[in-house]
Amino acid sequence: MGFLERIFREPRWGVHPDDRKRPAADAPLRKLPPPARVYMPLQQHVGGAARPIVLAGQKVLKGQLIAEASGNISAPIHAPVSGIVAAIGDVTAPHASGLPFAAITLASDFEERWVEGEEISDPFSLAPEEVARRTAAAGIVGLGGATFPAAAKFALGRRLKVDTLIVNGGECEPYLSADDRIMRDRPDEVVDGVRIVMHAIGARQALVGIEDNKPEAIAAMRVAAAAFPEVNIRPVPARYPMGSDRQLIITLTGREVPADARAAEVGVLVHNVSTCAAVHRAVRFGRPLVERIVTVNGGAVTRPGNVFAPIGTLVQELLDFCGLDEAPARIVMGGPMMGTPLAHGQVPLVKGASGILAFDAREAHVPPAGPCIRCGNCTRACPMGLQPLELGARVRAGDLDGAAKLHLGDCMSCGCCAYVCPSHIPLVQYFNHAKGELWAKERAKLRTEATKRLAAARLERVEREAREKAEAAARRKAERAAAKARTAAEAQAGAESGAAPPAQSQHEGETA
Amino acid sequence: MSTANVKQPQVAAAGNANPIGTPVSAPHTATRLSVPRVMGTVLLALAPATLFGFWLYGWPAIWLWGFTIAAAASGEALCLRLMARPVLPALHDGSAILTGWLLALSLPPWAPWWIGVFGGLFATVLAKQAFGGLGQNLFNPAMVARVALLISFPVQMTAWVAPLPLGGANAPGLIDGLMVALKGMPSGLDAVASASLLGFAKTEMSRGVDLFGSLAHAPVQTWIGSRPGSLGETAGWLIAAGGLAMMALRIITWHIPVAMLLGIAIPAAILHSVDPARYLDAGTHLMSGGAMLGAFFIATDYVTSPGTPRGQLIFGAGCGLLTYLIRTWAGYPEGVAFAVLLMNSLTPIIDAYVKPRIYGRDRSGAAIEARRG
Numbered sequence: 001m002g003f004l005e006r007i008f009r010e011p012r013w014g015v016h017p018d019d020r021k022r023p024a025a026d027a028p029l030r031k032l033p034p035p036a037r038v039y040m041p042l043q044q045h046v047g048g049a050a051r052p053i054v055l056a057g058q059k060v061l062k063g064q065l066i067a068e069a070s071g072n073i074s075a076p077i078h079a080p081v082s083g084i085v086a087a088i089g090d091v092t093a094p095h096a097s098g099l100p101f102a103a104i105t106l107a108s109d110f111e112e113r114w115v116e117g118e119e120i121s122d123p124f125s126l127a128p129e130e131v132a133r134r135t136a137a138a139g140i141v142g143l144g145g146a147t148f149p150a151a152a153k154f155a156l157g158r159r160l161k162v163d164t165l166i167v168n169g170g171e172c173e174p175y176l177s178a179d180d181r182i183m184r185d186r187p188d189e190v191v192d193g194v195r196i197v198m199h200a201i202g203a204r205q206a207l208v209g210i211e212d213n214k215p216e217a218i219a220a221m222r223v224a225a226a227a228f229p230e231v232n233i234r235p236v237p238a239r240y241p242m243g244s245d246r247q248l249i250i251t252l253t254g255r256e257v258p259a260d261a262r263a264a265e266v267g268v269l270v271h272n273v274s275t276c277a278a279v280h281r282a283v284r285f286g287r288p289l290v291e292r293i294v295t296v297n298g299g300a301v302t303r304p305g306n307v308f309a310p311i312g313t314l315v316q317e318l319l320d321f322c323g324l325d326e327a328p329a330r331i332v333m334g335g336p337m338m339g340t341p342l343a344h345g346q347v348p349l350v351k352g353a354s355g356i357l358a359f360d361a362r363e364a365h366v367p368p369a370g371p372c373i374r375c376g377n378c379t380r381a382c383p384m385g386l387q388p389l390e391l392g393a394r395v396r397a398g399d400l401d402g403a404a405k406l407h408l409g410d411c412m413s414c415g416c417c418a419y420v421c422p423s424h425i426p427l428v429q430y431f432n433h434a435k436g437e438l439w440a441k442e443r444a445k446l447r448t449e450a451t452k453r454l455a456a457a458r459l460e461r462v463e464r465e466a467r468e469k470a471e472a473a474a475r476r477k478a479e480r481a482a483a484k485a486r487t488a489a490e491a492q493a494g495a496e497s498g499a500a501p502p503a504q505s506q507h508e509g510e511t512a
Numbered sequence: 513m514s515t516a517n518v519k520q521p522q523v524a525a526a527g528n529a530n531p532i533g534t535p536v537s538a539p540h541t542a543t544r545l546s547v548p549r550v551m552g553t554v555l556l557a558l559a560p561a562t563l564f565g566f567w568l569y570g571w572p573a574i575w576l577w578g579f580t581i582a583a584a585a586s587g588e589a590l591c592l593r594l595m596a597r598p599v600l601p602a603l604h605d606g607s608a609i610l611t612g613w614l615l616a617l618s619l620p621p622w623a624p625w626w627i628g629v630f631g632g633l634f635a636t637v638l639a640k641q642a643f644g645g646l647g648q649n650l651f652n653p654a655m656v657a658r659v660a661l662l663i664s665f666p667v668q669m670t671a672w673v674a675p676l677p678l679g680g681a682n683a684p685g686l687i688d689g690l691m692v693a694l695k696g697m698p699s700g701l702d703a704v705a706s707a708s709l710l711g712f713a714k715t716e717m718s719r720g721v722d723l724f725g726s727l728a729h730a731p732v733q734t735w736i737g738s739r740p741g742s743l744g745e746t747a748g749w750l751i752a753a754g755g756l757a758m759m760a761l762r763i764i765t766w767h768i769p770v771a772m773l774l775g776i777a778i779p780a781a782i783l784h785s786v787d788p789a790r791y792l793d794a795g796t797h798l799m800s801g802g803a804m805l806g807a808f809f810i811a812t813d814y815v816t817s818p819g820t821p822r823g824q825l826i827f828g829a830g831c832g833l834l835t836y837l838i839r840t841w842a843g844y845p846e847g848v849a850f851a852v853l854l855m856n857s858l859t860p861i862i863d864a865y866v867k868p869r870i871y872g873r874d875r876s877g878a879a880i881e882a883r884r885g
C-alpha cells in the first residue's frame with residue numbers, strides 16, 4: 001500500500017524540506033552572559049517606531065522603559081541589561097540593506113539589576129482591558145517573526161468576538177527550535193500564557209498546533225495542559241509552512257480566511273507559543289520583553305543549540321558564544337525559508353528573531369538559475385494556490401499588472417515555490433520586487449489623486465472667492481441703488497406721506 | 513568576547529564592504545532536485561525497456577538509437593552555437609538526449625541511419641530550439657519529428673521486422689548491425705519484414721477480413737512484448753514499470769498517464785463489447801503501439817502539458833480519446849503522436865482556463881465569505 005499511497009496521496013500544499021532541527025533542538029538551553037553592549041533598535045515591530053525617553057549617560061535598570069510606544073500600533077522598548085545609556089543614534093539594522101537604523105545603545109554594568117515589577121496573583125480577576133494594557137506596557141510583539149504588537153491583536157479579537165485562540169507551535173521552518181525548546185522547558189508558562197490570552201480576547205477554547213516532528217514538546221504540553229480542558233494540544237503534520245496563520249487555521253479548524261480579510265473575521269486569533277509565554281511573564285510578574293530564546297544553528301556553528309539571550313545582543317556575539325568552525329558563508333536572521341540575510345554579524349538581535357543561522361559554503365550554495373521547464377512543482381507547492389510560474393513569467397516580462405491580476409497580492413513570500421524549483425529560479429525575489437513596485441505605484445497613484453483633489457479644491461476655492469467677490473459687489477451696488485431709491489422715496493414720501501419701499505425688503509430677503 | 517565585536521557598529525552603512533558576499537533573497541535553502549537530475553531520472557526509467565528492445569532487435573536497433581541521440585544532441589549544440597549561447601550547460605541538462613531517446617524508441621528498430629539523423633535534428637533544431645529552447649516549445653519535439661518522418665518517409669517508417677533476439681543464430685552482429693543501419697535491410701539476412709499488430713489489423717479490415725479472421729494469423733502477440741513494433745512499443749510492462757517508478761519518485765504525477773490510458777481503454781472496451789468483430793479489445797489497445805510510452809513518457813512532458821492536476825486530467829483524457837479515434841477510424845494505424853500533438857496545441861488554452869483555486873477565493877477569484885465553524 002505504501003507504494004500506491006506514495007503515488008496517489010497528494011499533499012494539498014507546501015513542501016517538506018529536510019528539517020535539520022536536531023541536534024540543536026535537543027541541546028539544553030544555554031544562557032548568554034550579559035554582553036558589554038546591547039543595541040536596541042527603536043523599530044522592532046510592525047507600526048510606529050518607539051520614542052526614546054532616556055538621555056545618553058543616564059543609568060538604567062534591566063527592564064526599565066527606555067523608549068515609549070508612539071501611536072495606536074506600536075510597542076515600547078525596555079533595557080535588556082542594567083547599566084548606562086551609551087548612545088542614542090544609528091546602528092546597522094537587521095535588514096539585507098545594512099542601512100543604519102535608529103537605536104539606543106546600552107553599556108552593561110554586568111549586575112543584572114531588574115526594575116521592580118508589579119506581581120499579580122490572579123490575572124483572571126483583571127479586566128481584559130487591563131491584561132491588554134499590561135501586555136502592551138511590556139512591549140510584547142509576535143515572537144514568531146510577525147512582530148505585530150500583541151495587545152493590538154487582543155483588542156481586535158475582542159472587537160470581532162473571536163471564539164478560538166490558535167496557538168502556533170508549528171515552527172515549520174527548518175533549523176529552528178526556539179519554540180520547541182520553550183514548550184519542552186517551560187510548558188507551564190506557555191499554557192498559563194495561553195489561558196491569559198484567552199481571557200484577554202474572550203476566547204472559549206485554545207487549539208495548540210504543534211508539528212508532529214516535536215514529540216517531546218507535544219508530550220510536555222499535554223502534561224501542562226491536562227488540568228485545563230479548554231486548552232487542546234493538537235499535533236499537526238510537519239509540513240512547511242504549517243506555521244503560517246492561514247494554513248494552521250484551516251488545518252486546525254477547517255475555517256478558511258477570505259482573501260484580504262483578517263483571521264479574526266472567521267472567529268480565530270493566532271498567537272505564537274513564545275508570545276504566550278512572554279504574556280505570562282508580563283501579566284503575572286510585570287516583566288517586559290527584554291530577553292528571548294534564539295536558535296543558533298547552521299553548518300558553520302560548532303555547538304548549535306538554543307540560547308537565552310538579551311535582545312539587542314550582536315549576532316556576532318551569539319555566534320562566538322556557540323563557536324564557529326569556519327567563517328560563515330552566509331548569516332541569516334530567522335529561518336532558511338523566509339529569513340533575512342545579514343551582510344555581517346554586527347547587527348543586533350531583535351524581538352522577532354527566532355534564529356540565527358550561520359551556513360557553511362555547502363549550505364549557502366545557490367545553484368545558477370536555468371529556464372523554466374514548466375514542471376508545475378511550484379504550482380503544486382504553493383500553499384496559497386497561486387501559479388508561481390505564471391506570476392514569475394509576468395514579472396520577468398515587466399507585466400506587473402498582469403501579475404497583480406493573477407493575485408500576486410495573495411503571495412505571502414513563503415518561499416515554497418522557489419524551494420522546489422528544479423531550475424532554481426529565484427521566484428520569491430521576483431515577487432518581492434514586483435510587490436515593491438506595485439506598492440510604490442499604488443502610492444504614486446494615491447499621491448496623484450491627492451494632488452488632483454488638492455488642485456480641484458484650490459480651483460473651487462478660487463471660484464468661490466471670485467463668486468463671493470462678485471456677489472458682494474452686486475450687493476453693494478444693489479444697496480447703493482436701494483439707498484438712492486430710499487432717498488428718492490423719502491423725498492417723495494415727504495411730499496405724499498409714505499409706506500416702506502417694496503424694493504428694499506425684497507432685496508434683503510435675497511441676500512439674507 | 514573580542515574587542516572587534518564591541519567596535520562601533522554605527523559606522524556600518526550601505527557602502528560598507530561586505531565580508532560574506534551579496535546577500536540573496538530567501539529562501540536560503542533549495543531542493544536537491546535539478547533539471548539534469550529530473551532528465552536523468554527519466555532516462556533511467558526508460559533504460560529497462562530500452563535494453564529489452566536492444567535484446568529483441570539486436571545491433572541494428574542499437575546503432576539506430578545511437579545515431580538518433582547523437583543527431584538530437586548535435587542539433588541542440590549547433591543551434592546554441594549559432595545563437596552564441598553557452599552550449600555545455602544546455603547539453604548537460606539532458607533534455608536533448610531525452611528527446612532523441614524518446615524518438616528512437618518510436619522508430620522501426622531497423623530503420624536506416626538517416627531516418628534517425630533526420631528525425632533527431634528535426635526534433636531539436638526545428639521543434640525545440642526554433643521555438644526558443646528548453647521550456648519554450650509548444651509541441652513535443654520527439655513527436656513532431658516522428659510525425660514529420662512518418663509523412664516524409666512512410667515506407668521506411670512502417671517497415672517493421674519480427675524480433676531477432678541478440679545472440680540468436682540469425683541475429684546480425686555489431687558490424688553487420690551497423691551495415692543494416694547504414695545500408696538498409698540486406699536480403700541475405702533472415703529478417704522477417706512484418707507489420708505491427710495495429711497495422712496488420714487495419715490492413716486486413718480494409719480487405720474485408722474481420723478481426724476474428726485476421727487475429728487468427730496475426731503477428732504473434734505475447735505479453736512479454738516479443739512482437740514486431742518499435743523499440744518502445746514492445747515492452748509495455750517495462751515501460752509502465754518505469755513510469756510507476758517516476759511517479760514514486762515524484763517526477764511525474766498519476767494524472768496524465770491514468771487519464772490517457774483510461775481515455776483509450778474505456779471507448780475500446782465499450783466498442784469491443786458492442787462488436788468484437790470490428791473493434792480490438794482494450795487490453796490489446798493498451799499494450800500496442802505507443803500507448804504505454806505515450807502515456808507515461810511522452811504526454812507527461814512538462815513543457816508541453818498543462819501544469820495543474822485538473823488540467824492534466826483533461827489533457828490526458830484527450831490524448832487517450834484522440835489516440836483511440838485515430839487508430840480506429842483515421843488512415844493511420846497508430847495515433848499516439850498525432851493525439852499528443854493535437855492536445856499540445858490545446859495546452860495553453862487548458863492552462864488559461866483550468867487554474868487552482870486560490871486560498872481565500874472562489875474559482876472566479878473573488879474573496880469567499882467569512883464563515884465561522
Ligand code: SF4
Nearest residue numbers: 382411412414415417
Ligand atoms: S512565495 Fe508566494 S507564490 Fe511562492 S509558494 Fe509562497 S505564496 Fe506561493
Ligand code: SF4
Nearest residue numbers: 372373375376378421
Ligand atoms: S518549479 Fe520552476 S521550473 Fe518548475 S514550473 Fe515552477 S518555475 Fe518552472
